[in-house]
Amino acid sequence: MFASRTATIARVVAGILSASLVGLFVLPLVALVAYTGWDGILSAAGNGGFRTALEFTLLASAIAVGLGLLTGVPLGYVLARYRFPGRSIVESLVLVPVVIPHLVVGIALLLLFAPGNPVGGWVASLGIPVFDGTWGVVLVMMYVGSSYVVLTSQLAFRSVDDDVLESARSLGATPSEAFLTVTLPSAARGILTGALLMWARGVSEVGGFIILAYAIYPSPPWNGPVTNPASVWILNYYSIDPSLAVGAAALLVLVALALFLAIRLVDRTGILTALRGWWS
Amino acid sequence: MVVVSGLVVEGLEVARGEFHLGPIRLDVPPASATALLGRSGAGKTTLLRTLAGFLPAQRGEVRLGDRSIGRLPPERRGFGFVPPNLGLFPHRRVRENVAYPLRLRGAPDAAAQTRVWIDRFHLGGLADRYPAELSSGQQQRVAMARALAAGPSALLWDEPLAALDVESRDVLLRLVRDLLVAEGLSLLLVTHDAATALALADRIVVLVEGRIRFDGPPEQLARAPLDRFIARFLGFENLLSLAEIETGSASGLAPDLRRAAGPGGVVIPPTALTWSRSGTNEGPAQVNALRWTPGGWVVVVQEGPWTFRVPAGPHPPTVRVGDPVTLSLDPTLLKPLSDLTDEEAA
Numbered sequence: 001m002f003a004s005r006t007a008t009i010a011r012v013v014a015g016i017l018s019a020s021l022v023g024l025f026v027l028p029l030v031a032l033v034a035y036t037g038w039d040g041i042l043s044a045a046g047n048g049g050f051r052t053a054l055e056f057t058l059l060a061s062a063i064a065v066g067l068g069l070l071t072g073v074p075l076g077y078v079l080a081r082y083r084f085p086g087r088s089i090v091e092s093l094v095l096v097p098v099v100i101p102h103l104v105v106g107i108a109l110l111l112l113f114a115p116g117n118p119v120g121g122w123v124a125s126l127g128i129p130v131f132d133g134t135w136g137v138v139l140v141m142m143y144v145g146s147s148y149v150v151l152t153s154q155l156a157f158r159s160v161d162d163d164v165l166e167s168a169r170s171l172g173a174t175p176s177e178a179f180l181t182v183t184l185p186s187a188a189r190g191i192l193t194g195a196l197l198m199w200a201r202g203v204s205e206v207g208g209f210i211i212l213a214y215a216i217y218p219s220p221p222w223n224g225p226v227t228n229p230a231s232v233w234i235l236n237y238y239s240i241d242p243s244l245a246v247g248a249a250a251l252l253v254l255v256a257l258a259l260f261l262a263i264r265l266v267d268r269t270g271i272l273t274a275l276r277g278w279w280s
Numbered sequence: 281m282v283v284v285s286g287l288v289v290e291g292l293e294v295a296r297g298e299f300h301l302g303p304i305r306l307d308v309p310p311a312s313a314t315a316l317l318g319r320s321g322a323g324k325t326t327l328l329r330t331l332a333g334f335l336p337a338q339r340g341e342v343r344l345g346d347r348s349i350g351r352l353p354p355e356r357r358g359f360g361f362v363p364p365n366l367g368l369f370p371h372r373r374v375r376e377n378v379a380y381p382l383r384l385r386g387a388p389d390a391a392a393q394t395r396v397w398i399d400r401f402h403l404g405g406l407a408d409r410y411p412a413e414l415s416s417g418q419q420q421r422v423a424m425a426r427a428l429a430a431g432p433s434a435l436l437w438d439e440p441l442a443a444l445d446v447e448s449r450d451v452l453l454r455l456v457r458d459l460l461v462a463e464g465l466s467l468l469l470v471t472h473d474a475a476t477a478l479a480l481a482d483r484i485v486v487l488v489e490g491r492i493r494f495d496g497p498p499e500q501l502a503r504a505p506l507d508r509f510i511a512r513f514l515g516f517e518n519l520l521s522l523a524e525i526e527t528g529s530a531s532g533l534a535p536d537l538r539r540a541a542g543p544g545g546v547v548i549p550p551t552a553l554t555w556s557r558s559g560t561n562e563g564p565a566q567v568n569a570l571r572w573t574p575g576g577w578v579v580v581v582q583e584g585p586w587t588f589r590v591p592a593g594p595h596p597p598t599v600r601v602g603d604p605v606t607l608s609l610d611p612t613l614l615k616p617l618s619d620l621t622d623e624e625a626a
Contacts, residue, residue: 166334167367167423169354171381171430181380185371 033250040247041254050248052224053233054255056216060134060229061202063221064141068149068198073191076153077183094150097143105143106211113139113212134222136213137229141202148197156190157183196263200256206231286310286466287331287434292340292350294323294330301326301490302340306468308434308483311460313467315481319509322487324470325364328436331468332361344433344466360427360435360465364442366419368411374398374422375407381430393429400455401425417444421452428459434466441476453479474513486510507544507618518548518588519617528584533609542616552613553590555579555605557598567603570596583607 033041044050079091097105113120113130123130130136160183168178209229216227228236230252237245286309293302301323308314316324329335331342333354342350349357369377378397382390398407401421411419420440427435441449457480460467471477477484477498484501486494494506498514505511511519522545525537540546555565568587569580577592579599588607599605 161365161367163363163365163367164369165367166329166332166354166363167361167426168369168380169334170332170357170359170361171426172355172384174353174355177384181384182369186369188371 029253032246032253036243036247036250040243041250042247044244044247044251047244047248049227050230050233050237050244050251052227053230054252056134056222056224056227057137057203057230058255059222060137061141061199063134064138064145064202065149065195065199067138068142068146069191069195072146072149072194072198073153076150076155076191076194077157079150080154080157094147097145097147102140102144102205102207103211104207105140106208109136109139109143109208110212129217129219130212132213132215132217133219134213134216137209137216140205140208140212141198144205144208145198145201148201149191149194152190152194152197153187156187156194159190160186192263196260199259203252203256204231205229206235210235286312286345287468288341288343289331290341290343292327292330292342293338294326294335295338296326296335299323299326299490301330304340304492306485306492306495308466308468310464310466312482313457313460313469313480314483314485315477316468316470316485316487317472317477317510317513318487321489323490324487325438326490327487328361328438328468328470331357332359332436333357358433360430360432360437362423362427362435362437362440364438366423368419368422368426370411373408373410374403374414377411377422378403378426378429380426397425397429400459401452416442417448420444424452424456428463432465434468437467437469439470439472441471441473446475449476450479456480472513474515477513503615505547505615505617511547511615511617516547516549516615518550518553519545520548520586521545524586528586531584531586533583533607536609536611537614540611540614540616542618544617544619547615547617548588548609549613549615550589550591552610553588554608554610555581555590555592555599556608557603557605565605565607567599567601567605569601570599579605581605581607 036044075090075094079087079094110131111117113123113136115121115124115131120130123135128135130139164182164186165178168182169175173181209232214228214232216222216229218224218226227233230248234245234248234252237248287306288308289304289306291302292304292306293300295301299321304327306314316327318324326335330337333349333352337350340350341348344358347358354361369380372380375394375398379390379394382393387393398404401424403418403421403425406414406418406422411422414422420442424437424440427437441452444452453476456467459465467480469476469480481498483496484494484498485492486501486506488507494501494510501510502514505514505516508519508521520537520541522541522543524545525534525541528534537546537548565581565583567579568582570592571578571580571589575591576594577597579590579592579597581588581590590607
């Protein structure tokens with residue numbers, strides 16, 4: 001009797017605590033959308049300056065996530081599958097961007113890529129503008145977000161059973177065929193989650209952009225007008241036109257949610273799974 | 281005329297840290313099965329994974345048919361390897377799992393062949409499911425169908441039927457047996473299930489601490505079951521170690537047991553024991569329990585510190601629990617046991 005009453009109380013307390021946290025996640029977003037309403041969101045969507053900032057941010061984040069996948073997935077694979085001296089050091093280094101303040105990230109990147117420095121001078125000689133350019137934004141996004149791709153890829157690759165890979169080999173697959181047809185598809189969901197986290201982290205960044213890439217001047221691949229990353233644009237307008245800034249913030253949230261839901265939907269409907277085994 | 285020699289292993293040796301496997305000599309002819317027995321850590325899985333190409337051998341020769349395959353990568357060895365966890369692809373449906381080896385080698389009739397293997401293993405109704413949606417037994421059938429679809433020359437199966445119920449297992453055993461004969465395949469399987477080994481295997485190989493201690497037909501092993509592990513595996517229930525024999529030294533059966541015992545003790549086959557209701561006990565024996573089995577009634581008799589299961593025929597025994605009985609022993613039927621682990625250590 002006593003035990004069952006204690007269990008009931010424990011369940012109620014756990015329920016209240018969990019609901020509080022979920023509420024903390026959701027209620028501010030509800031407040032944001034409720035405050036600005038559809039009119040505010042539509043007004044932000046109709047604002048040419050914000051639309052440009054949003055387009056630029058989507059372009060830069062797509063490049064950053066692409067490069068994050070290109071570099072982070074192999075690193076995640078190596079950390080998951082191979083034992084080598086210094087592996088735990090590399091694992092710790094991967095976590096560094098997650099724990100350091102992002103304003104510091106901007107300063108550190110600026111110091112490294114300042115045109116007067118060897119690295120900055122070399123990058124500038126290649127015609128890649130970092131300071132106040134697209135590649136500065138991409139760099140910051142990669143720095144603050146690639147860790148998520150590495151970590152989720154590592155977990156995903158580690159969860160692929162050795163028996164599964166050995167079966168593929170024994171059934172006639174070369175190591176590269178086994179990787180492409182079994183390892184990578186099996187880890188796809190984890191990798192996709194990492195990409196989504198990286199994208200969200202990059203789009204929400206402010207501190208690093210303010211230092212390294214506050215204003216974005218046209219240079220390939222961005223050929224639009226001078227703009228800011230969307231988050232910086234919202235920060236600027238928060239003191240000039242708060243209503244417009246809040247509408248833009250709500251729109252940014254909707255874009256993020258739409259992307260998140262689209263990926264969940266694709267996963268739920270089995271399209272992703274079908275794609276993973278497409279050639280069968 | 282091409283002489284097909286099945287799977288032949290000569291002088292294979294594998295070192296893994298402190299553990300040493302071999303030298304192993306094995307011959308699994310076409311259309312036959314060999315069961316690999318041994319305690320945990322005896323080297324069964326190491327042997328299978330080495331043959332499949334996933335562990336390097338220090339020396340030795342592996343031939344499959346007329347090919348020397350010991351230095352080939354796993355994908356070129358021609359084995360249908362089924363690991364203990366089956367290795368099904370979780371992101372592919374049953375149909376796609378079975379089709380995998382056929383698609384890999386670009387078989388023009390991959391879809392038709394896939395259907396054939398799916399039908400043979402009674403997977404038709406499950407073809408569109410993912411492995412996670414199947415029972416353990418169904419997953420095992422998928423793994424077998426997929427291994428056979430690859431068109432192997434020999435099969436290496438590690439505990440292939442562990443999760444099947446008796447009826448499903450018997451159906452599969454018949455199917456596998458027929459396939460071995462029809463396709464001329466050699467099967468080397470690790471199993472802890474006596475029914476599977478005895479129903480499928482033409483030969484049994486016993487591994488003890490990395491070395492082969494027995495290689496012969498099952499009936500030869502049953503005549504001399506080597507040690508307690510093998511005796512238990514074969515279904516012998518009345519086993520006594522030397523120490524256990526001494527704890528019952530007051531029993532009239534003790535001298536015969538002591539004389540027949542080997543270093544690992546003695547097996548008392550059911551046919552070696554008879555019981556009677558005689559009032560004069562040779563030892564202080566009494567009925568502990570009565571059990572019905574498909575093979576007939578069994579009387580569980582307590583003789584001093586020992587408990588024996590004694591067959592009592594097809595009809596309910598006339599004794600009741602607690603009745604005094606007399607046990608008689610035919611010492612010519614007793615089987616001595618070695619202590620393989622101790623011998624190896626010596």
